Amino acid sequence: MITKIKISAFKSLVDFEIELVKFNCIIGLNGAGKSTVLQVISYISAIMKGDVDTWLKDRGWDNSDVVSNHYPSRETLTIDADFKFNDKNYTWQAVYNWKKGFCISETIIDASKAEQNLLRVYQGKLKTNKGEQDVYFKYSGSILSVLDDNIISFELKKIRDFIIQIANHDLLSPKVMRSGQYAKQGNLDSAGKYLISYVHHLDRNAKDIVKTRIAEYFPQVIKIETAPLESGGLRMFITERFYEDSGEHKDFKTDARHINDGMLRILNILVNQQLDSTFQLFDEIENGVNPEITEKLMDAFTRAPQQTLVTTHSPMVLNYLEDSVAEQSVIFVYKRKDGKTRAKKLFEIPSAKNKLEDLAPGEAMVDLYLENVAFEAEQIEQIEQEELSN
Amino acid sequence: MISHIIVSGEGPSDLGGSCSGQSALSRDEDFEKGPFFYLIERMLNKYLPEWNKDIFETVPLSITYVSHGYLGKQAKKIVKGQGKYALAGKNDEHKGNVGKLKQAREMGRLAVEHGCQLAIYFHDTDGKNKDKNLTSPIQSKIVKAVDQGFERGEMNAGIAMIPKPTSEAWLICSCKNNYQHCETLEATLSGNDRSEDNAPKKVLANCLGVDDCDNELLTEKINNIDLDKINMPSFNQFKDDLKSAIEIVCGSVEN
Numbered sequence: 001m002i003t004k005i006k007i008s009a010f011k012s013l014v015d016f017e018i019e020l021v022k023f024n025c026i027i028g029l030n031g032a033g034k035s036t037v038l039q040v041i042s043y044i045s046a047i048m049k050g051d052v053d054t055w056l057k058d059r060g061w062d063n064s065d066v067v068s069n070h071y072p073s074r075e076t077l078t079i080d081a082d083f084k085f086n087d088k089n090y091t092w093q094a095v096y097n098w099k100k101g102f103c104i105s106e107t108i109i110d111a112s113k114a115e116q117n118l119l120r121v122y123q124g125k126l127k128t129n130k131g132e133q134d135v136y137f138k139y140s141g142s143i144l145s146v147l148d149d150n151i152i153s154f155e156l157k158k159i160r161d162f163i164i165q166i167a168n169h170d171l172l173s174p175k176v177m178r179s180g181q182y183a184k185q186g187n188l189d190s191a192g193k194y195l196i197s198y199v200h201h202l203d204r205n206a207k208d209i210v211k212t213r214i215a216e217y218f219p220q221v222i223k224i225e226t227a228p229l230e231s232g233g234l235r236m237f238i239t240e241r242f243y244e245d246s247g248e249h250k251d252f253k254t255d256a257r258h259i260n261d262g263m264l265r266i267l268n269i270l271v272n273q274q275l276d277s278t279f280q281l282f283d284e285i286e287n288g289v290n291p292e293i294t295e296k297l298m299d300a301f302t303r304a305p306q307q308t309l310v311t312t313h314s315p316m317v318l319n320y321l322e323d324s325v326a327e328q329s330v331i332f333v334y335k336r337k338d339g340k341t342r343a344k345k346l347f348e349i350p351s352a353k354n355k356l357e358d359l360a361p362g363e364a365m366v367d368l369y370l371e372n373v374a375f376e377a378e379q380i381e382q383i384e385q386e387e388l389s390n
Numbered sequence: 391m392i393s394h395i396i397v398s399g400e401g402p403s404d405l406g407g408s409c410s411g412q413s414a415l416s417r418d419e420d421f422e423k424g425p426f427f428y429l430i431e432r433m434l435n436k437y438l439p440e441w442n443k444d445i446f447e448t449v450p451l452s453i454t455y456v457s458h459g460y461l462g463k464q465a466k467k468i469v470k471g472q473g474k475y476a477l478a479g480k481n482d483e484h485k486g487n488v489g490k491l492k493q494a495r496e497m498g499r500l501a502v503e504h505g506c507q508l509a510i511y512f513h514d515t516d517g518k519n520k521d522k523n524l525t526s527p528i529q530s531k532i533v534k535a536v537d538q539g540f541e542r543g544e545m546n547a548g549i550a551m552i553p554k555p556t557s558e559a560w561l562i563c564s565c566k567n568n569y570q571h572c573e574t575l576e577a578t579l580s581g582n583d584r585s586e587d588n589a590p591k592k593v594l595a596n597c598l599g600v601d602d603c604d605n606e607l608l609t610e611k612i613n614n615i616d617l618d619k620i621n622m623p624s625f626n627q628f629k630d631d632l633k634s635a636i637e638i639v640c641g642s643v644e645n
Contacts, residue, residue, distance in 0.1 A: 358462035358489035367488040 033341030042168030050145030319362030498543020517581030
């Protein structure tokens with residue numbers, strides 16, 4: 001699990017720090033930087049994969065689009081990510097040069113043995129517990145993207161695989177999901193491009209599990225089928241059962257092209273939870289989802305096997321969280337007067353915390369003026385900074 | 391006839407609390423009156439019709455006290471796990487005060503259940519620097535939220551007691567300028583007790599020539615103020631609302 005991420009400068013995230021738990025829910029005003037938080041996490045994943053180019057291409061971005069307006073000439077991004085696996089803490093520190101396309105320095109530390117690096121890349125040298133060597137080969141992103149499994153330790157492999165398997169769904173689009181593009185087994189893509197393809201590759205049992213889970217939200221669904229097209233693409237059909245007054249039923253089979261957005265989004269979320277991904281990121285989860293099924297959706301998120309980060313504008317989403325979960329999980333993202341994004345646990349801010357005594361988490365969100373909360377959060381941060389500097 | 395009232399305040403230095411300090415809901419002997427409860431008693435004595443006061447000679451007024459915390463918990467129990475909440479409408483007047491609205495709603499329900507004829511919900515206005523002016527709606531917004539809460543709790547004689555910025559301001563009125571221009575206190579005193587020199591608690595202590603005002607001193611002060619001379623918007627609102635409630639319950643009110 002990632003427990004903390006620090007970023008030097010990525011768009012509006014300047015000297016930005018965010019603490020994470022297993023389930024995380026970001027709220028904040030439009031333009032505060034919520035989606036940017038999701039972007040930077042998946043950017044970090046792309047750096048670890050050594051595949052920043054694809055990440056940029058998927059978004060139609062240039063390299064320089066990640067540069068912060070606050071430091072337009074800076075060519076490096078410093079990443080500090082803390083991890084916890086089986087009660088052991090690790091930190092990955094990397095300086096990624098976006099112009100050169102790789103990490104010019106990199107360190108991985110086991111917090112319990114801080115003096116001993118598990119990995120260190122510095123001034124053209126690579127040092128691990130297997131010894132030191134010159135880096136004479138070219139690579140993109142992190143050096144871990146090219147190192148063979150048998151020359152790195154189990155711990156390094158675990159950290160690398162965790163970061164690589166972060167799945168960001170910030171571009172989720174029902175239109176793209178319906179397109180039925182074919183891919184070999186793998187992830188579903190941040191827009192859901194390979195949703196139908198993924199379902200197509202599932203065996204009968206796995207398909208049944210997906211069907212059962214989707215029926216928790218849409219009880220009329222009795223079957224999910226896929227079929228290849230001559231053109232090379234795929235089609236998906238969902239069969240729904242409806243009953244006459246006489247008790248007889250009729251089944252209707254609908255092509256994915258005509259399936260409602262909400263069902264496709266939920267199908268995408270449920271299928272993703274069955275994947276090997278380690279950390280799932282979803283933007284504006286309430287989109288296209290009727291409030292009646294929001295509770296089940298929230299249960300699915302809080303019980304997901306993976307670490308999860310979602311953003312929302314919906315108080316109803318928050319209202320379905322237990323107070324104890326909301327206290328830990330709800331992160332308020334805001335922009336300071338100088339345009340830099342900051343994150344703070346919402347219910348650690350006194351005005352929000354007080355409201356939680358009388359109101360459910362979502363009600364508290366509606367009853368707060370988020371601009372005032374941002375002001376309050378900033379005052380707290382200033383006091384904390386002053387205390388630190390003393 | 392008023393024979394049983396229910397009150398809810400922030401703590402021992404305003405309306406009081408349970409004698410043991412443990413109970414969220416206390417009645418009569420178990421209720422320890424705070425200084426501003428004595429203000430309520432004085433005002434009831436002044437505005438209740440004579441026939442109603444005569445009854446107290448044989449059957450004393452019964453008092454139920456309920457803490458804000460208890461009301462909040464009751465309100466929260468209802469919403470818990472349901473994901474449902476009152477949606478704010480356009481120009482929603484209660485934003486920022488939904489907690490108080492719900493507390494008043496629960497208090498109204500309790501009042502009806504316990505057979506109380508009058509309910510009084512106390513809360514300081516507090517507020518920030520921007521509220522230090524006579525046109526700020528901060529106090530009236532709390533009053534409206536509390537009124538709305540009582541209405542939802544189906545309590546027709548529930549009223550808000552919301553001093554601006556805090557209850558001490560009503561007492562400062564009597565001692566600082568001999569009851570003159572008291573309304574300006576609502577625009578000059580700080581709503582923040584931690585404020586260095588303009589916090590009502592400190593101003594009142596200075597007025598009374600003490601370092602700190604204890605409940606005994608506050609009660610003594612309250613028992614001696616001239617209720618007719620205090621002319622402050624927040625006090626006048628409470629006085630008018632109390633008189634209206636008495637009129638609703640008793641059919642008439644003393645002036």
